Amino acid sequence: MRWWRGVDLRAAVVPAWCALLTLAIAAPWLRAGHILSYDMVWVPELDLDRPEVWGLGSGLPRAVPSDAVAALLGAVLPAALVQRLFLMGSLFLLALGMARLLRHRHLVGQLAAATFAVWNPYVAERLVLGQWPVIVALAAFPWLIGTLVSRDGPRWSVVTIALAAAALSPVTGVMGLVLALAVGRRNGVVRIVGLAALVNAPWIVSGLLHASIARTDPAAVRLFDVQGEGSFGRLGSALTLGGIWNTEVVPTSRTLLLAVLIGLVLAAVMVVGLVTMWRDDRALLGGLAAAGAIGIVVALSGWLAPGTVARIVGDVPGGGIVRDGTRWLALLVPLEAVALGVGAHTALGRARHTSWEVPTIVLALLVPLAALPDIAWGVGGRLEPTTYPAAWSDARRVIDKTSTSGDVMVLPFTAYRAPAWNDRTPVLDPAGRFFGRTTVTNDELDVSGRLIAGEDPRARRIGRILADGHDVPRRLARAGIGIVVIETDVPGAEAAAKPFADSRTIPVGGTGLRVVALDGARPATIDPRDRTIMTVTWSLAGLTILLALIGLLRSLAGRLDRKPAEHRPRQVTQP
Template sequence: MDIRRLGRAWPWVMALLVCAPMLAWGYVLSYDMVFVPRLDVTRPDVWGLGSAMPRAVPSDAVVAVLNLVVPGWLLQKLVLVGVFVVAGAGAMRMLERFGPGAQLAGTTWFVWNPYVAERLVIGHWPLLVAYAAMPWVVVACLRVRGGEPVRWWRWVLPLAATALTPASGVIGVVLALSVCGWRRCGRVLFVGLVLNLPWIVAGFAHPAVGRSDPAGVGAFALQPEAGLGRLGAALSLGGIWNVEVVPASRDLVTATVFCLILWAVMGLGAVAAWRRPRRRTLLLALAPAAGVGLTIALLGAFVPDLLEWIVGTLPGGGLLRDGARYLALVAPLQAVLVAAGVGALAERVRQRSARWSLLAVAILLPVLAMPDLAWGAAGRLQPVSYPDEWAQARTAIAESDVDGDIVALPFSAFRAPGWNHGRVVLDPAGRYFSRETVVNDDLVVSGEAIAGEDERAEAVGEALGSSDPASGLRDEGIGLVVVELDAPGADDLGELLEDLDPVYTGDDLAVYAVPD
């Protein structure tokens, strides 16, 4: 097979290896990844105008607009497959100055690594969309750096794809500035700020102004993986705070050996690339962004006091709480180093068959070292269907003439419903219904409670704990209560529900109206 033709097909192969089981009918619901049949475009919180911190701005708005023509189940599948295909194709373009075999090896590492695996399982799909756009940002901004003419859409569109959430928007702007260089970054900086205005404006209009509970710093600190400590986890693009989403293969000795081999190849690649002016330019363009990403990722683990002050004091400081997200900025440089290192090794092998064997091993080694990213993260990501009761409840809510918003009970952020095979997911009620829905944004990580930033959710929680919760809910503008009867804690709501008026009652889901 022509290796160049293989290069065009390889991103599709990796996409199908991961996403094949997710293409079945239904929705993949995992932690923060919640797609619904139709996200209502008229909901204020979709546009960042609700009381909650606008972490999903403008990604929710983009989904809501696309849902006008594309159903949620299809949109999710297009996004998940597209992430792998676009990331792989972009990496191939970014690495085109290397030989085809080395190009494929660097592309494999860029697509098939712990960062992608962990963020996929935890459901950070907008962050993965930004990750897929990053090589295209690099390709376009390299031309800007060199003073070459470049059509505006070649760098504006991928930069816009990074601006779906606050953290990913910061990642996109930092990468673009790093690659363009300070002498030519003015236009890119201006456009980057404009593209990120939706979440910037919404965030500064929020009472918390992007600040977070400092107690979250320790809970969200980068974790050790592969037996190589926190720094080793970061340098291998892992270390997510939620150890439940880490691939099981990362605990094996093979992961440790693979990381050591990986770093040796990268070291060789750094030396080899530095000796060639064009490749040295690429290193110099990507190194500042990688340094920023690695520094932010390690703040919570090595200087937590500083990060606690930043998170709790500075506007927008909460963006740095989950510092491991910013390891995305390290990935382009590592892909270049892998390609350069593999290319340098291949040049030293004179026998043709041995050279091809070396390249084949280099291309497949990331997949073999972490096989549990394949097949929907080893079966962890399987589509499910919402029970019919959810659609019936949505209809009942749409037809109800009761004024006010919705609160979802039991009042906790996450669920593990039986119809989702017991997998943990952010409460789908927050997005499923046509009205703004108040959900609890407090988190419990490793037994430690981390306060949320939604003042209205806090007030609703206080109303629920008062002597007259129904009256308190009405005072907070709540008109309807959705109760997920199969969730832990639902049995404790009997006294409250006696004061409410039934609107819809199913086996696992019920809707009540709060009387005036």
């Protein structure tokens, strides 16, 4: 007997298809280097002893716990590999998880759902914008849904891990809870909320410690509201999982009339799927529809009710999680992907044994791909790996060795860069994470020529010192800055360097960076009480996830030990 005769080829098709979809998007990422785009900043070594990694910095915990998770994994694996595992692993698990939600439907329906789950404007735009925690959370959603609606009852280890994956950022952590309550409230609201609170605790507690600054500039609401893409209009863009505020990251195909026509075809299939689910799976439909409705309402709120949203983000601590409303469209992705898969399943059932059977199968697989062809190859080549210049590594080395105390500040004092060595792709200044010390960066955002105020009081204080221009080096040292890194190959570098003409320069190999030492600086101190609180918080969250992982591994081991009866060796009686 050949080795493959016992293999279920049907079961192998789904993961193979999901892997193919992932590779079609991520093929450029197989090259060496780091992928840097807008908010996606990955550095060769993110130090674990930096206070901001653990929510003890001066600013809001926007990168808590994502930075800590990346730093922990980067301590045992190359950082570039960790980045690939997050990005490519998330795309694969997103497709596979969505297909598994339809494992009782036709194979074509599973493949259609898997395709749409990763091959849509939301995924493409969030990838280019660099919001990798959103992609990780999206990948966790179908697995969270699947276990909560299981007829055998939820596996709480899976629920915990899925909620933890969603909790890599504050807004996705809240979305994970909303989705869990929408689809699994019958399994116990208190238990779901309790688990979500434990795994989201790091950013929640850190946010409470920063409650005095946890308010966002209300002017940002109008700048972050849903945008029309091509002929879709604002409502159509949101319903088709687009409408992101940053129009520079929108795939070109979204602006074509053909995209609208294909979108109408997909919508028709989804409607068929929704009708089918109304007849045979109302429980799942109800939960997905509730979550999707919340997602679309939040996405449109900045456009339809800007005054209300402005009051929320400006007056309510933590209200900034609704500033970028279109990010909440992640809650609509499961509903649309499942509806499309069920619709394809229904259409194929009608076409079975007719001349339309093969065309229906082909269309079910190809139409979602045709709707957004430029998500392939790193979203049309926008996400290409790059390598940090040698000067950066040498600057880190000399900063680590210098006896000069104090934190690091980077000039020019702007949030984003578009360095030539990154093919002029805009990116949040990597220097904020690159060096082995706390690094103060500007958290003000320039959106369409309008400046949005930041929340970090220390950055604001340093900004005032730089703007005043009087006795800058001494005043920076008094503010705890001992090292100034000047990126000399970006606009504004010459003007930013003028106050430090007479300051001591630390030699750095390579070009593009100048490192200045300021004597007499003392690094910012951390309140021991805050440190203790965050230590306990991280310990509780980590213990919760560890116990869930142990439970999941034990469950998987038990399933492997239980062989199906048909695979057991037959008893042969000798005559």
